[in-house]
Amino acid sequence: KSESIRAVVVTGNKKIFSAGADIGLISSSEWNYLKELVEVGQRAFHKMESMPKIFIVVIEGHCMGGAMEFALACERRFMAIGEAKIGLPEVKLGLMPAWGTTYRLPGLIGKSKAMDLMVKGALLNAEEAKAIGLVDEIYPQEEVMAKAMEYARSIAIGATFAIGRIKSCINQSFDLTFKESMELECNSQGEVFKTQDCREGTQAFLEKRSPKFVGK
Known part of the structure; x- marks a missing residue:
């Protein structure tokens, strides 16, 4: 809510941005716990979208499952070219994305591509993700953060x-x-x-x- 914050840049680890939820914990939990986890994530991401700030995410490492769902709630996605993969592998665990992705992703890349990505659980590299519109900008690892900050500054002075x-x-x-x-x-x-x-x-x-x- 602070007026001094004019744009938000979110970063993660250079090897693994985030691998998403704790699968071991989910496997040993009852539905009531998982339901609460789903609802908390949905509310958090909706709150991000309801804020007037522009969220920019910088993906330098693997970004899967819930981490990718977080990235979808941001306005701009920058990804490093390299070994990092991005995707929604939940279906391979007998689960599905449930933090708003069935709503957001079709609007971003179209119904057919969104369906394919979710039902296959495929993991994409930066070039593949850019080709279908999953990420907005791709740069070499050593440049991606600077490019994202440059974009953020252009928003912040606006x-x-x-x-x-x-x-x-x-x-x-x-x-x-x-x-x-x-x-x-x-x-x-x-x-x-x-x-x-x-x-x-x-x-x-x-x-x-x-x-x-x-x-x-």
Whole structure:
């Protein structure tokens, strides 16, 4: 909620970003525990999407299962070219992705590709993931973090109040009719129009200078 945080970059271990949930614990647990785990993850990722901040994830190591589901809840995915693999192998354990992926992934890469990825449980390298739109940017290991930070800085110096409203409108649009989406867009533009950033941006344009946005 802090206004001083204007973009969020999430990183992991260079060998294993995250392997997801503890399979041993799941195997020895009752459904009530697993149900709580599923619901907590769903709420956490939904909260990320509901926040006005842009989340950027940097994947330098293996990113599987719940870790990939986390990455899908971010707005931008950067991945290192190399040995790292990304995927949803839950089906190979007799399970399925359940932290919102059956909702998010088809919207990202299309129904057919999403179905194929989940029912096969395939693991993809960076080039393969980029080819189907699973990740947005791929770079050599030594460059990927710097490129992600460069992108984050470009967001952070921007009109982050307007950026937050753009994120909100896009995320809500999947559950709205066209008419409702247009109404939300209009109301959001009204909020953005009243901001200090709007005054600064339009004035800077007229004065032929770079704007200095403050996020409000």
